[in-house]
Amino acid sequence: MFLxxxxxxxxxxxSIKALIWLRRYVRAQIARARVRDRREDPALGANEMVRDPVCGVYISARDALPATVNGVTVFFCSQECLKSFVERRG
Ligand SMILES: [Zn+2]
Structure with missing residues (x-):
């Protein structure tokens, strides 16, 4: 009986220990996923490095020229690159 x-x-x-551990693990995964999302979004963060698709140069998003193409934000290092990108697309 006692046993x-x-x-x-x-x-x-x-089981309570396992539940607490599981909840902590899920929260950590969610927090990590949020950080990843923020990093992959080119429209966010002035310190983000973005790549000019024309000349391939990396520039900070703050200094780049943004252009929205088919709903996607693309960054350019200069007006020349922006212009040649637009011209290349017809
Ligand atoms: Zn460029």
Missing amino acids: RIVLIAAAAYF
């Missing part, structure tokens, strides 16, 4: 109570108590203790 059974100890076993039930132990089982309850470990």
Whole structure:
């Protein structure tokens, strides 16, 4: 009888521990995913480095010339690159 109570108590203790660990793990994964999303969004953050698709140069998003092409924001290092990108697309 006593042994059974100890076993039930132990089982309850470990399942609560497992639940707490699982919740912490899920939260950590969500936080990590948020950081990843922020990094991959080229429209956010002035310190982000973006690549000019014309000359291939990397520039900070703050200094770049943004242009929206088919709903996607593309960044250029100069008016010349922006112009040649537009011309190349017809
Ligand atoms: Zn360029």
